[in-house]
Amino acid sequence: MHELSIVSSVVDSVTETLKAYPGARVKEVRLRVGVLASVVEDALQFCYGIATEGTVLEGSALVVKVLPVVAHCASCAVDVEIASLQSFRCPRCGEPVSDLRQGRELEIESIEIDEVTETV
Amino acid sequence: MTTRIVELRRGILKKNDELAAGLRERFEAAGVLVLNLVSSPGTGKTAFLQRTLTELLARGSRAAALVGDLETDNDARRLAASGAPVRQINTHGICHLEAEMVGKHLEGWDLGALGYLFIENVGNLVCPSSYDLGEKIRVALLSVTEGEDKPLKYPTMFNSADAAVITKIDIAEACSFDRETALRNINEIRPGIRVFETSAKTGAGLGEWLQYLAEQRGS
Numbered sequence: 001m002h003e004l005s006i007v008s009s010v011v012d013s014v015t016e017t018l019k020a021y022p023g024a025r026v027k028e029v030r031l032r033v034g035v036l037a038s039v040v041e042d043a044l045q046f047c048y049g050i051a052t053e054g055t056v057l058e059g060s061a062l063v064v065k066v067l068p069v070v071a072h073c074a075s076c077a078v079d080v081e082i083a084s085l086q087s088f089r090c091p092r093c094g095e096p097v098s099d100l101r102q103g104r105e106l107e108i109e110s111i112e113i114d115e116v117t118e119t120v
Numbered sequence: 121m122t123t124r125i126v127e128l129r130r131g132i133l134k135k136n137d138e139l140a141a142g143l144r145e146r147f148e149a150a151g152v153l154v155l156n157l158v159s160s161p162g163t164g165k166t167a168f169l170q171r172t173l174t175e176l177l178a179r180g181s182r183a184a185a186l187v188g189d190l191e192t193d194n195d196a197r198r199l200a201a202s203g204a205p206v207r208q209i210n211t212h213g214i215c216h217l218e219a220e221m222v223g224k225h226l227e228g229w230d231l232g233a234l235g236y237l238f239i240e241n242v243g244n245l246v247c248p249s250s251y252d253l254g255e256k257i258r259v260a261l262l263s264v265t266e267g268e269d270k271p272l273k274y275p276t277m278f279n280s281a282d283a284a285v286i287t288k289i290d291i292a293e294a295c296s297f298d299r300e301t302a303l304r305n306i307n308e309i310r311p312g313i314r315v316f317e318t319s320a321k322t323g324a325g326l327g328e329w330l331q332y333l334a335e336q337r338g339s
Contacts, residue, residue, distance in 0.1 A: 002214075002215055002216060002246075002247040002250065005214070006132055006133070006250075009132050009133060009135070010132055013128070013130060013132070013134075014128075017126060017128060021124075021126075024124075027123070031132070035276075036249075036275070036276045036279060036280070037250060037276070038246050038247060038249045038250050038276045038277075039250070085275040085276075085279075085309075086272045086275065086308065086309070087308045087309075088279065088308065088309060088310070088311055089308075089311075096307070096308075096311030096312065097311065098310065098311045098312055100279075104280075106131065106132045106133060106250065107128075107129060107130055107131050107132055108128045108129075108130050108132060109127070109128065109129060110125050110126060110127045110128055110129075111125070111126050111128060112123060112124070112125050112126075113123070113124055113125075113126060114121045114122070114123055114124075115121065115122050115123070115124050116121065117121060117122050
């Protein structure tokens with residue numbers, strides 16, 4: 001259960017970004033999380049409300065895009081999606097695959113903010 | 121008010137990743153092989169490491185260890201019995217080690233004088249997988265008492281490992297440990313991984329493990 005420290009890092013990062021947009025309000029924070037990243041969306045959502053309290057992120061929504069494992073199959077010479085985490089094998093030819101191309105991501109993709117429009 | 125989408129594309133653990141990259145450079149420049157040992161609580165990381173340190177020192181190698189636990193310095197005291205320099209990292213509730221903790225506990229150590237540095241992580245098969253410590257080799261340990269399907273239950277950790285160690289094989293029979301199934305499960309999660317079957321008590325498998333360490337240091 002390290003989701004709280006993950007979410008705290010998100011809060012720090014977004015707060016830092018927001019310095020370039022004075023007065024702006026965060027509406028949504030979008031994450032990309034690989035299924036091998038060892039974080040659970042429910043736990044992230046649970047921690048998000050607590051970690052954002054009293055920050056510029058308070059009241060914003062957390063949107064988590066979960067990314068499946070993609071590995072390169074040397075036999076088929078293509079990237080394939082691995083559906084089961086209990087068997088790292090190419091779904092086309094059945095050969096074991098160890099060259100992972102996706103699935104460990106743990107990143108902030110973007111944030112949606114309401115900016116203060118300057119009035120002339 | 122205007123709505124705007126700001127693209128960030130930023131790693132959430134960027135700070136840790138950057139610190140780990142810095143540590144990795146330092147380790148490589150110093151010529152020290154660094155290993156990160158991960159397992160459940162109770163697998164026998166400390167006993168395995170104590171035996172490894174003792175054997176390395178007996179062969180004239182210089183090895184040191186950092187050991188992470190929530191509380192107590194019991195493990196550091198056990199490991200120090202090997203004669204190797206050891207430091208305890210107490211995380212006080214945090215379920216994994218982070219690169220910053222490792223960096224802080226290396227202060228004053230001459231890395232250039234070391235051949236091997238072992239980092240025994242907090243016993244936890246989930247969270248430590250997300251945190252790079254700058255190690256060259258991540259070793260996932262599994263004891264014969266834990267069940268052959270442990271790798272299937274914790275694929276994120278076993279898939280991120282570079283080597284696997286099965287511990288306590290001296291009591292395998294008493295636990296009805298199914299060796300073939302365990303090896304097959306490890307290989308399903310991390311195809312081609314090197315697996316060492318060991319006993320810290322009898323010394324079984326230690327020779328092969330030590331040879332692997334020497335090879336990895338040389339490469």
